[in-house]
Amino acid sequence: MNALKQAAATVLLSNWRRGYTVPAGGLYPHQWSWDSAFIAIGLRHLSPRRAQQELDSIFSAQWADGRLPQIVFHTGLDDGYSPGVSFWRSDTIPGSPPVETAGLIQPPNHAMAVLMVHESDPAESARRRFLARAYPRLVRWHEYLRHRRGGADGLARIVHPWESGMDNSPYWDARLAAISHSYSAAIPRPDLLHADAGHRPSNGEYGKYLYLAARYRDHDCDDADEKFPFQFEDPAFNALWARSELSLATIAELVGADPRPHRTEAQRITDSLEALWSGEVGCYVGRDVLTGGLQQFRTVSGLVPLLLPSLPHTEELLGMLRGPHFRLGQVAMVPSHDLTAPTFDSARYWRGPSWFNTAWLIAEALYERGYTDEAEVLSRNMDDSALEHGFPEYLDPYTSDPRGTQHFSWTAALALDLSERIGASR
Numbered sequence: 001m002n003a004l005k006q007a008a009a010t011v012l013l014s015n016w017r018r019g020y021t022v023p024a025g026g027l028y029p030h031q032w033s034w035d036s037a038f039i040a041i042g043l044r045h046l047s048p049r050r051a052q053q054e055l056d057s058i059f060s061a062q063w064a065d066g067r068l069p070q071i072v073f074h075t076g077l078d079d080g081y082s083p084g085v086s087f088w089r090s091d092t093i094p095g096s097p098p099v100e101t102a103g104l105i106q107p108p109n110h111a112m113a114v115l116m117v118h119e120s121d122p123a124e125s126a127r128r129r130f131l132a133r134a135y136p137r138l139v140r141w142h143e144y145l146r147h148r149r150g151g152a153d154g155l156a157r158i159v160h161p162w163e164s165g166m167d168n169s170p171y172w173d174a175r176l177a178a179i180s181h182s183y184s185a186a187i188p189r190p191d192l193l194h195a196d197a198g199h200r201p202s203n204g205e206y207g208k209y210l211y212l213a214a215r216y217r218d219h220d221c222d223d224a225d226e227k228f229p230f231q232f233e234d235p236a237f238n239a240l241w242a243r244s245e246l247s248l249a250t251i252a253e254l255v256g257a258d259p260r261p262h263r264t265e266a267q268r269i270t271d272s273l274e275a276l277w278s279g280e281v282g283c284y285v286g287r288d289v290l291t292g293g294l295q296q297f298r299t300v301s302g303l304v305p306l307l308l309p310s311l312p313h314t315e316e317l318l319g320m321l322r323g324p325h326f327r328l329g330q331v332a333m334v335p336s337h338d339l340t341a342p343t344f345d346s347a348r349y350w351r352g353p354s355w356f357n358t359a360w361l362i363a364e365a366l367y368e369r370g371y372t373d374e375a376e377v378l379s380r381n382m383d384d385s386a387l388e389h390g391f392p393e394y395l396d397p398y399t400s401d402p403r404g405t406q407h408f409s410w411t412a413a414l415a416l417d418l419s420e421r422i423g424a425s426r
């Protein structure tokens with residue numbers, strides 16, 4: 001085993017909790033939805049069976065309406081995380097699963113992960129009927145997005161910054177500033193015991209986050225609160241949905257179902273993404289559904305549509321990735337926000353630092369589009385930084401200094417995945 005594989009395996013083993021992986025002991029002591037899909041993509045190189053269990057475990061928390069929850073609290077305890085079990089009280093909400101969960105969701109990268117895990121060991125997958133179990137779960141999850149979150153323009157909306165996975169992206173600034181309410185009780189910040197306050201969202205932002213989450217919970221998470229004050233269409237969320245529909249088409253073929261509706265759906269979402277294209281800034285941007293306003297910020301979310309094969313703005317997006325705003329190959333990985341923007345902050349959560357999961361998505365897109373040299377440079381950059389700094393949560397794009405917490409599961413999993421690919425291509 002090479003050094004990276006060994007070190008990544010150690011992180012993944014220490015964060016494994018009988019059937020699922022926590023993103024990081026301490027800061028994130030439960031199972032997170034999109035983390036688990038990313039983690040499974042790396043785990044498949046160590047144990048395809050464990051990677052299947054990781055995804056099965058998220059599916060076991062599916063709600064009656066098809067949603068896959070943002071967080072699954074398998075221990076049934078807060079365990080020092082807020083908002084946890086005692087905030088969500090999901091057992092009192094109709095349609096919730098037997099296990100305690102959050103009511104919100106996260107980006108739909110699961111079908112992508114299911115297919116990759118299957119492909120790592122098709123015989124083991126067939127023996128355990130992994131795809132046959134996953135396929136109907138994924139179909140219901142995507143139906144939830146279409147029927148409960150879908151808007152007239154064909155895109156799915158998110159109802160909380162946490163649902164984007166990119167918690168305090170500048171996309172949300174104007175809307176959060178326009179919300180005059182804050183959480184009425186004291187704001188617990190156990191996260192600050194594990195991470196620098198200067199890297200995490202502020203208390204003001206947390207007050208709004210908790211206000212929105214409590215309001216969603218108090219409406220039974222039923223997506224029927226028409227005046228809900230936070231409704232956004234996010235480019236990465238919708239691009240991952242479209243991309244997952246393509247994976248679902250392949251999964252459908254493998255289980256003997258009809259792949260065509262999934263391909264049609266992927267194309268429909270890809271076409272709908274045009275509503276988020278901003279000629280003004282030259283990439284996809286978030287849209288505030290309540291005002292219709294495009295949020296004119298360049299963020300890594302706006303580059304993730306590169307994962308879609310039939311994207312009309314591919315050349316412009318590649319130019320954006322390589323140009324002065326993101327400087328592919330000249331800074332650490334891919335910054336989460338425009339390096340030239342006044343709102344750029346090299347240390348603060350999702351407002352500038354480079355994250356390993358988004359770098360992996362961009363590397364994947366570059367490999368698929370045949371830009372192998374650039375994809376390999378990005379992959380090596382990810383692998384070297386991950387190993388050198390103890391698998392940090394994210395990096396300063398200019399100095400590569402580690403930020404956030406350490407021994408972070410998706411960092412280990414995705415660095416491992418890319419190192420296996422580089423190894424295989426030699």
Ligand code: 2M8
Pocket residue numbers: 023028032034035070162164165166167191
């Ligand atoms: C971060 O988000 C959580 C809330 O979901 C938090 O800040 O407490 C984000 O980076 C998110 O993308 C990630 O899934 C989660 C766990 O790693 O942490």
